[in-house]
Amino acid sequence: MRWSHYFIPTLREDPADAEVVSHKLLLRSGLIRQLGSGIYSYLPLAQRAVLKIANIIREEMNAVGGQEFYLPALHPAELWQESGRWSIMGQNMFRLKDRKNGDYCLGMTHEEVFTDIARKELRSYKQLPQVWYQIQSKFRDEPRPKSGLLRVRQFTMKDAYSFDIDTDGLDKSFEDQRGAYCRIYERCGLEYVIVEADTGAMGGSASNEFMVYTSAGEDMVASCPECGYAANTEKARSAIPAVDDGPVDLGIEKFPTPGVRTIEDLVTFPGGAVAEKQIKTLVYVSVAEKGNEAQTTPFLALLRGDHPLNEVKLANAVAKLVNKDGWEQTAVRPAHPEEILELMGARAGSLGAVGLTKTWILADEALKGRKNMTTGANEDDHHLRGVSIDRDIRVTSWVDLRTVAEGEGCPDCDGKLRVAKALEVGHIFKLGTKYSDSMGARVLNADGKETSLIMGCYGIGVERILAAAIELHNDESGIIFPVTIAPFQVVVSPLNMKDADLKATADGIYADLGRSGIEALYDDRDERAGVKLNDADLVGFPFQIRIGPKKLKEGKVELYDRATRIAEDVPVESVVEITKQRIADALQKLNG
């Protein structure tokens, strides 16, 4: 490929709209252009990289018995209504109508479509297991697209689904996928961690996320350097020291606290209490749907004064109370001020759960057995001290509601947790029978009885791998592509196209590289050396062959390694062979 006629619109300056490194570099290096908010066009270089990533994924999926499909992105609403996700997905789903006013949506994921095929075609346990996958566009109307390719509204996903007859089969399918995922990320040059994760709107039992540590990430991962425990903070647990409440049980006492509105206020208020001795009382609302009906249920969440609430944990906990008799929780949100006043008879700042029986009270486990606590009196400008949880508060359920913090104890060993930002590049779930039950996907087992298919689903964001690789591998000059996913493996740069010797040498090297099966880009542009070298560095081709006048007189050219920034002088006649070897070594290192 000749650069002079290849479309690589590099930018000298950082685009104003870009914030994170990968976004800046993807734009500057001429890989992508924005079409709309969260919608990007992939230019030729990006397309080459995306195809390489997709091929790595394809090879590893096929290696664990995956069969590649290609399903529609346009789905009839009925399918999603059957699974119940037409309402659960809410505004995140792109919806449209056809000319006959029929409801359709653009697929956010493909459980429904694959399950539909499975229920229509699979009849016997003898056909199982099946592992089906595709690499296809997904559409999500994200509330806030951002960070270039990291959070977008249309993206490419590899989504795989396994169908097994029993949980042993599911366990095997899950482990196969997990192994394939590890190989995929390794081959793409990503350092990753596998974490315990929340299953969210997917439903199901177990799930693992594959995370790449980067400040551009949107999740927080808690991990233990001692034992390897790692979990998304939406799920992470931690060990914390018990608080000594003293030997005697002081009685309940109401006291006036004018102007006190926050935990912090009460800490400094004379006669108040330190945060660890306070009970934080939060009012939340669960929103649920049943067919066309909707209901809202206010409830209380209690935490130790200094502990931050984790809304994902809260939503999961309250869903267990809400989801019955056909009701399905669609959202959990903080209560509005007027809802708080109606339920509690007091305003936020003076709330407390003592004596309340009319509503659910979800209490964090860290409050278990605590006594002599201070909390709101449910009367504006008054608090209670000497509260014993067991005696004074009727807790509906004890659950883990708190967000773990850096430095807290590992739940599995004596280590201390670290908490760091990370980017989710893959997620694998044990779904169980959520979809097969709701959509009636059953086969006959060995006993001749109908049994629901046991499913797993496994997703990888293809562009996120590209963006994550750039987040991880870059320097002040630009991208440093891992050789496995680089758009081209080497760029040939004669530093002056008007010098006939340089040009002739470059022509020859480029032709030889092609014959050797190396993916080379020939920078035949009539540009100054500085422009060529800077562009080559910016785009991040793993190797550069630089052909300059001085060294050519000695019969030598430079082979430059983008990652190490080391240039070695090699004889013209052997540069192709040496380059071939370098690329092979680099590929070997990642592909194993």
Add this chain to the structure above:
RNA sequence: CGGGGCGUAGCACAGCCUGGUAGUGCGCUCGGUUUGGGACCGAGAGGUCGGAGGUUCGAAUCCUCUCGCCCCGACCA
């Protein structure tokens, strides 16, 4: 959905407060010089100032509405 910011040439921005000829740098085209880390000289092309309405003799500039984009938060397989 709440908060903040920005829409002026392909890109980055100035001009707006205080209304009166639409500018700068990079990029682009042509000619010349130059050629190992984003050259130089000369000559050019390129803009309904996001859109609509209003105020005014006159609007990029003031007012109203609207659309789009970015950031923070909320939200989020």
